Amino acid sequence: MTTATARSKPAATTRADQRPVEIRVRKMGKDYAQTPSYWFDNDPFLSLFFTAFSATLPVGEKQFIHSVRLFQERISDPVLREEIRAFIGQEAHHAKEHDSFNRLMAERGLSTDRIEQRMARMFEWIREHASPEQQLANTVCAEHFTAMMADYMLSKSPELMEKMDPAMRNLWAWHAIEEAEHKAVAFDVYRQEVNDVWRLRRTMVFISLSIAGHVTFDALQLMREAGELRNVKSWRKGLKQLFGRGGMFPAMAREYLDFYRRDFHPWQHDNRQSLARARAKYLGETTSSATLH
Numbered sequence: 001m002t003t004a005t006a007r008s009k010p011a012a013t014t015r016a017d018q019r020p021v022e023i024r025v026r027k028m029g030k031d032y033a034q035t036p037s038y039w040f041d042n043d044p045f046l047s048l049f050f051t052a053f054s055a056t057l058p059v060g061e062k063q064f065i066h067s068v069r070l071f072q073e074r075i076s077d078p079v080l081r082e083e084i085r086a087f088i089g090q091e092a093h094h095a096k097e098h099d100s101f102n103r104l105m106a107e108r109g110l111s112t113d114r115i116e117q118r119m120a121r122m123f124e125w126i127r128e129h130a131s132p133e134q135q136l137a138n139t140v141c142a143e144h145f146t147a148m149m150a151d152y153m154l155s156k157s158p159e160l161m162e163k164m165d166p167a168m169r170n171l172w173a174w175h176a177i178e179e180a181e182h183k184a185v186a187f188d189v190y191r192q193e194v195n196d197v198w199r200l201r202r203t204m205v206f207i208s209l210s211i212a213g214h215v216t217f218d219a220l221q222l223m224r225e226a227g228e229l230r231n232v233k234s235w236r237k238g239l240k241q242l243f244g245r246g247g248m249f250p251a252m253a254r255e256y257l258d259f260y261r262r263d264f265h266p267w268q269h270d271n272r273q274s275l276a277r278a279r280a281k282y283l284g285e286t287t288s289s290a291t292l293h
């Protein structure tokens with residue numbers, strides 16, 4: 001595993017307290033040929049739900065990078081500039097890794113490629129019609145979702161990872177760790193260059209509805225293709241895991257609502273300890289990365 005360190009010492013800026021972790025770029029380059037299609041707890045719904053999510057990531061991550069690059073040259077803070085470079089490096093590797101997995105699933109007859117093409121058309125339209133400020137706001141909101149999901153997997157429900165096929169566990173753990181590390185980068189760029197709270201709130205409402213719509217549609221599509229549409233047992237189990245008591249979405253509720261607060265910052269949700277534990281467990285990184293300033 002190759003690593004490049006974006007920042008190895010505390011930042012000498014006034015916002016140093018809001019950048020409490022090192023952001024590292026790591027390559028995975030794993031082979032998923034042996035990964036079963038039902039890689040999550042041997043369950044169709046859970047596996048296909050997260051496979052559908054994976055299908056949106058390569059083009060999604062590229063759009064995140066694009067939106068931050070629109071502002072990159074305006075940033076003079078050397079720490080934030082370094083963090084943007086690390087953010088871009090991490091997201092580029094995520095896109096590549098999920099692409100390897102998605103291609104394999106497409107070869108097995110799941111339409112991860114169609115999901116990706118649909119997302120690509122949507123982002124093409126956004127690039128043509130939305131302002132740079134709006135594109136960055138979209139990214140900030142989507143990054144809050146990835147940060148909440150990462151925190152759920154790493155902190156709130158780490159036993160969930162144990163139910164995954166080992167290669168997929170490594171993939172999602174690595175991705176979740178890096179999403180947690182860079183969760184404030186797009187936000188800090190937005191705050192410095194746009195700083196329009198109401199735009200962010202409006203965008204969050206829209207992005208939430210959009211994600212819910214896409215995820216429902218994509219999960220239904222993959223379940224139909226896999227011949228599992230009428231697998232009531234799997235739907236029940238999966239929906240309980242996502243929406244039931246202690247499920248992923250209810251567990252995110254507080255953090256989600258916090259986003260609408262005027263003084264919100266991603267590092268107010270301080271998950272440095274579970275992040276450090278996850279880095280040791282999944283990446284074998286024993287050096288303290290969750291350093292307090």
Ligand SMILES: [Fe+2]
Nearest residue numbers: 061091094179
């Ligand atoms: Fe990512």
Ligand SMILES: [Fe+2]
Nearest residue numbers: 091143146179
């Ligand atoms: Fe991200």
